[in-house]
Amino acid sequence: MAAKVLAIVLAGGEGKRLMPLTTDRAKPAVPFGGMYRMVDFVLSNLANAGYLKIVVLTQYKSHSLDRHITKTWRMSTLLGNYVTPVPAQQRRGPWWFAGSADAIYQSFNLINDEQPDYVIVFGADHIYRMDPRQMVEDHIASGAAVTVAGIRQPLSTADQFGVIEVGEDGKRIRAFREKPTDAVGLPDAPDEIYASMGNYVFTTRALCEAVERDAEDKTSKHDMGGSIIPMLVERGEANVYDFRDNEVPGSTDRDRGYWRDVGTLDSFYDAHMDLINVHPVFNMYNFDWPIYTEQPPWPPAKFVHQWGERVGRAVGSMVSPGVVISGSLVENSIVSPKVRVHSWAHVEGSVLMEGVEIGRHAVVRRAILDKNVFVPEGVEIGVDLEKDRQRYTVSDNGIVVIGKGQKVEP
Template identity: 65%
Template sequence: MSNPKVLAIILAGGEGKRLMPLTEDRAKPAVPFGGHYRLIDFALSNVVNSGYNRVIVLTQYKSHSLDRHIATAWHMSNILGNYVAPVPAQQRTGKHWYMGSADAIYQSLNIINDEDPDYVLIIGADNIYRMDFSQMIDTHIASGFPATVAGIRQPLSLSSSFGVIEADESGKITAFREKPTDAVGLPDAPDQILASMGNYVFTTDALLDAMAQDAKNEESNHDMGGDIVPFFVERGEAGCYDFIKNEIPGSTPRDRDYWRDVGTIDAYFEASMDLIAVHPIFNLYNPGWPIMTTTDGRMPPAKFVYGDDSRMGHAIDSFVSNGVIISGARCVHSILSPGVRLNSWSHVSDSVLMNGVVLARRARVDRAILDKNVYVGEGVSIGVDLEEDRRRGFTVSPGGITVVPKGWRVEN
């Protein structure tokens, strides 16, 4: 079929409990990432770069900053009928919020009916990667299966975090288990599994039929990975699209298979550091597949100035966003979001500082994530003595990353 009609649905309602305290006040897809992006910009950029301009974003928890971001960054011209529309829980099926991810889609079925697409692309909102979904949809059409699940190899040790796919040589999925604790490795790689990326393509009629049956099933949790995918697999009607086949213009051998679930503080931190690696592990400087967002047009450019004692303000191996001022301070291997201020003799290394963070003189921050508008007082150290950090009420991740919640003032 040339130019099939595709509706993209982005599931953006997850709570992101494991990312606390970054999700204390905002939905996980709205968590800032990489300086001036938010996590959802990656999913949305992938959809739009794939050529699909009709997109609904299903929101739920604490969606205010997510809605505002979509409205400002992703406002599309209506001339061609394009849109990115946030859709809150509709309560069309009862007075409850969404139960599982499939219920979220069920409550929004009227949009699918109105849009009447040939295919529905359903993806998560909180992974960092590049993917051309048109290649997945071509595979879906060629296979004749009504459902296609994107798969990527992951370590066996992570199998309880993923849907685990078993597929035959033709690409037909023969078994699918959501987050099993007893998965076994692949025949050719015993320490790996084929994991679902949480990205699905459905032929519309088949999806509507599966949704109707799932809604009636009282045993179902109404979850895409737990219920809808198994529904198709049990009938022998699901195919697997191997992510390794996806070609992105301008990608390098180093970043071509990059895909990260940033569900935990440690994973979020590692993915942030991947952006600023000298030879990027995930290259944001690839114009062939731009990751898009909007920036605050009121912010002036970043500025580096001499501080007291003519001390040079400088940054290396770092992202420095608009509105940042580095005055006689040193920034190494870190991400500074818009409006960050580093004052004389302060020092930040291996850290992520979100919008409006201020380090007063002689402050020191190492291996830490400071949420928006945190103020670090004169001479205060964060991320240096982890016991002290815990005592002050900060979160310290299993990997030893200190997280300071939004707006906290930290003084000695």
């Protein structure tokens, strides 16, 4: 009989470095790629693999995340399938989740209900395609207590990741340090580290034991990367699964192995630019491994030329349904549903979220505009960064970010 697998998606992260996009929503609920929310990527990976018993642990500003999951991921409950958002519930005492391990501790009832053989614990804020079945098979074959997905990343980013050191066999994890500031590069690639992707497969008993033991430790921060994984590494029971071995149907030579942690405004912006390349670094048009999302009854995008030779155009861009681009030019941008771009406007290298409206003659360059931002006639954004810094958030790489509901003065 096939092994019973329960998937737990950790979606409680605050996402401070994505402010103002996370002002009133959890990081996994941040819109991505026009039509999606970040959490859709992990959920699609699980669903495509046939893992359809999924609980999503939420906490921080979870309203829009809950609503999205309940609306979009409402699945047939035939065969006992479900995708359920579970908010922090204070089941173990009068406190909210202290960290991701505490979130699991407080959710033991869900594991007890399901009695799975293995538990998949995946993060909710990465952009990638992965077939988790291959990792589960690898885990079962090895007999480890936990298997951690690993990927090579630049040495300069070591302080953002759990850094893995493997033994001679290339599988057993010898050391694991969460976000070290003094990491050294790999023997065969001095400017790279082996990073944890924050995706784990556990043998159920081992997970429960480790989490219970951690709960008793009053000095622990109770998070997976900082406490649980190092504990199992110390006991010699943790293995790595190399993400390079993962084969996803329909992936191209160019986007095989793509994985992005979109934790900062610049990485969030860059991951969007990866989508719109002619030969995209990450190909959304892989119909063999679809990314699912909500599909409301929006009409197709429309391009109109109201002013003689002023043709409404979008090039090098992804344009969602419900959009009207009229007598204006949109280049190298991601345009979400129900965006309006009016005559003589020019949008370039930008991410426009749902319902954004760009007035006539406005210029928007290298910017992220959150939901329903209205740019009045003639306003320039991303042209004079000094001026923009006085009113909006400007990232390290000079991307101007305007939050939901923030007013743009004429």
